[in-house]
Amino acid sequence: MSKVLMKGNEAVGAAAIKAGCKYFFGYPITPSSEIPEYMSKALPEAGGVFLQAESEVAAINMVYGAGGAGARVMTASSSPGISLKQEGITYIAGAEVPCVIVNMMRGGPGLGSIQPGQADYFQSTRGGGNGDYRTLCYAPSSIQEIVDLVILGFDKADYYRNPVLIVADGMIGQMMEAVEFKDPAPIDLPEKDWATTGTGGKRQPNVVNSLFLQAEELQAHNDRLEKKYKLIEENEVLYEAYGLEEAEVVLVAYGTTSRIVKTAMKQAEAKGIKVGIIRPITLWPFPHDVFKTIGNNAKGILTVEMSAGQMIDDVKIAVEGRLPVYFNGTQGGMVPTPASVLADIEKIAGGTK
Incomplete structure (x- = not known):
C-alpha cells in the first residue's frame, strides 16, 4: 500500500x-x-x-x-x-x-x-x-x-x-x-x-x-x-524502550517530546554517555514494569515534558525509590530543546544534577 x-x-x-x-x-x-x-x-x-x-x-x-x-x-x-x-x-x-x-x-x-x-x-x-x-x-x-x-x-x-x-x-x-x-x-x-x-x-x-x-x-x-x-x-500497556541495561541516564518522554529526547540521546552518546529511553505509548495504563529492567549503571532518570512535570508522579511510582528522578520541562507552548536535555544528561551522568 x-x-x-x-x-x-x-x-x-x-x-x-x-x-x-x-x-x-x-x-x-x-x-x-x-x-x-x-x-x-x-x-x-x-x-x-x-x-x-x-x-x-x-x-x-x-x-x-x-x-x-x-x-x-x-x-x-x-x-x-x-x-x-x-x-x-x-x-x-x-x-x-x-x-x-x-x-x-x-x-x-x-x-x-x-x-x-x-x-x-x-x-x-x-x-x-x-x-x-x-x-x-x-x-x-x-x-x-x-x-x-x-x-x-x-x-x-x-x-x-x-x-x-x-x-x-x-x-x-x-x-x-x-x-x-x-x-x-x-x-x-x-x-x-x-x-x-x-x-x-x-x-x-x-x-x-x-x-x-x-x-x-x-x-x-x-x-x-x-x-x-x-x-x-x-x-493493553504499550511502550517503546531501549538501552536500559547499560544506561547511565534514562530519559522518559512521550509524544513529540520523545522525538526531541532521541536527538539529545544521540548527542550524549557521541560524548560517551550511555542513555536509555522509555516512551509510554499508553499513558494509562502506564508502563510501570519496564522500569524494573533498568540496569545497575543508571545514575538517574530524566523526565522531559511540555508541562510543569505531571508525568513525574507515575515515573516515581514505577521507579519505587531505586533512582532519583529529575525533570526538564517547558510550559505555555515552549518546546524543550535537545541542547537543554543534553545539558541535564551531562549533569546527571557526572553526578552534579
Missing part, C-alpha cells in the same frame, strides 16, 4: 473513517480545528454524518447518544474543549458506551495559548470528571502512529465498552508526514446486544445510563468496572 502525505489532524479523520466511524460531533478549537473541517467533507462522502454542535458540551452528549445506539462515533477538541466535555465523558464511562475522543493539547491552564502543550496529563490519566472511572489513553509520537492508534482505539473501545482517549500535542496535529493506512489486525469483538437499537417487539428495551439509586447496585456496578480496568491494565 502506498503512502500519502497528510497533515496530522486530517490523518486523524481519515483514520477514523477507515476504522468505520459513522458519526462525528464536535466544535472547532485551535489546534484541532482541521479534524472537524476534514470530517465535514469526508465523512458524508463515506456514508456517515458530521454535525457541528453548538458547544463542546452538546458534542459529547451527542457522542453519548450515538454510541449508546451502537454506532462508531468520535469527537475531537483541544484542552479547554476537552475540559468542557468532562461531565459527558464520565457519564459515557459510567454507562459503558464505546467512543473515541481526540485531544490535540495546547498550553494552559484556562484558555492558555494555541501553542502545543502536554499539560493535560492529569486530566487524561486520572479522569477529569467525577467518580471512579478510567479511560484507555494513547499518546502517539508521529502521524503514522496516531493513524494506527485511532484505528486501534475504535476496536478497543468496542471490546471494553469504554471511551478511548488519544492525546497528542498540537505539533502532531499541525505537522505533515507520509502515512500508510493499514488494515487493522482482526479482533473478536462482542455483539452490541446492550445498545438502544429498538426492540421490534421481540425483547425488553435496553437502558443505557449511569444512574443507580440503590447504593448496593452502584457498588456492584463499580466493582464490575474495576475488574474491567484491571483487565485493561493487564493487557
Whole structure:
C-alpha cells in the first residue's frame, strides 16, 4: 500500500473513517480545528454524518447518544474543549458506551495559548470528571502512529465498552508526514446486544445510563468496572524502550517530546554517555514494569515534558525509590530543546544534577 502525505489532524479523520466511524460531533478549537473541517467533507462522502454542535458540551452528549445506539462515533477538541466535555465523558464511562475522543493539547491552564502543550496529563490519566472511572489513553509520537492508534482505539473501545482517549500535542496535529493506512489486525469483538437499537417487539428495551439509586447496585456496578480496568491494565500497556541495561541516564518522554529526547540521546552518546529511553505509548495504563529492567549503571532518570512535570508522579511510582528522578520541562507552548536535555544528561551522568 502506498503512502500519502497528510497533515496530522486530517490523518486523524481519515483514520477514523477507515476504522468505520459513522458519526462525528464536535466544535472547532485551535489546534484541532482541521479534524472537524476534514470530517465535514469526508465523512458524508463515506456514508456517515458530521454535525457541528453548538458547544463542546452538546458534542459529547451527542457522542453519548450515538454510541449508546451502537454506532462508531468520535469527537475531537483541544484542552479547554476537552475540559468542557468532562461531565459527558464520565457519564459515557459510567454507562459503558464505546467512543473515541481526540485531544490535540495546547498550553494552559484556562484558555492558555494555541501553542502545543502536554499539560493535560492529569486530566487524561486520572479522569477529569467525577467518580471512579478510567479511560484507555494513547499518546502517539508521529502521524503514522496516531493513524494506527485511532484505528486501534475504535476496536478497543468496542471490546471494553469504554471511551478511548488519544492525546497528542498540537505539533502532531499541525505537522505533515507520509502515512500508510493499514488494515487493522482482526479482533473478536462482542455483539452490541446492550445498545438502544429498538426492540421490534421481540425483547425488553435496553437502558443505557449511569444512574443507580440503590447504593448496593452502584457498588456492584463499580466493582464490575474495576475488574474491567484491571483487565485493561493487564493487557493493553504499550511502550517503546531501549538501552536500559547499560544506561547511565534514562530519559522518559512521550509524544513529540520523545522525538526531541532521541536527538539529545544521540548527542550524549557521541560524548560517551550511555542513555536509555522509555516512551509510554499508553499513558494509562502506564508502563510501570519496564522500569524494573533498568540496569545497575543508571545514575538517574530524566523526565522531559511540555508541562510543569505531571508525568513525574507515575515515573516515581514505577521507579519505587531505586533512582532519583529529575525533570526538564517547558510550559505555555515552549518546546524543550535537545541542547537543554543534553545539558541535564551531562549533569546527571557526572553526578552534579
